[in-house]
Amino acid sequence: MSQEEQATLPAVQLRGIWLRLGRDTVLRGLDLDVQAGEAVTLLGRNGAGKSTLLRLLASALSSTRGEGRIFGYDLNDRRAVRDHIHLLGHDLGLYPDLTPRENLAFALKMHAQTGDIDMALERADLTRAADRRVRFLSAGMKKRLALARMGLLSRPLVLVDEPFANLDAEGRELAIALLWQAQAAGSTLIVAAHEPELSLRVAPRALVLDNGQLQEGR
């Protein structure tokens, strides 16, 4: 598929998705359409299934029933899906024995990309901690690093679970700025958050996950 053909396809198309985890049926016939370039805030109470939905979209979980496509690629085509997404989940996926600088360099290398690591570190206010092992950073500093990595890797679909958790006021503004930047660079965003007043600034389409299905609005 050419890049031109791909750009005309919806970023996300889910049809009748059911997903069971243990004894819980978390998603119950869920449908979702997200156009390329859209920015969506995903709301819902604790345990509603927001993280589960993001993990399904990242092809880290399989549905029990239903069909899903990411930029036209079937969700079961995990390699193609993972080539198009970046998931910033509860588990930040950082390497604790590497430094922030090394984590960012490794992420760029894994995606065969280049980027300005020093600028990303500075923007995240991590310059002074750039060469300390990640395991010695605070929770908020780790979150800033994960956000900096998201900003460096400009993936077509960016899935972010609670971008504002563990951050101080300045860190929250950094999260918003990096999400803006990702969208301006052409990424589609889906942001699960408990702070609609923050998330809706960057992702104005609100979807509420309730009883395993999505509804528009707050």
Ligand SMILES: Nc1ncnc2c1ncn2[C@@H]1O[C@H](COP(=O)(O)OP(=O)(O)OP(=O)(O)O)[C@@H](O)[C@H]1O
């Ligand atoms: N690995 C698992 N095995 C069994 N059940 C799970 C698993 N992970 C999540 N669940 C269940 O799935 C449901 C949805 O969880 P999920 O983490 O997706 O919710 P959430 O909307 O992201 O919640 P929160 O706002 O608290 O982060 C919950 O009932 C949870 O207990």
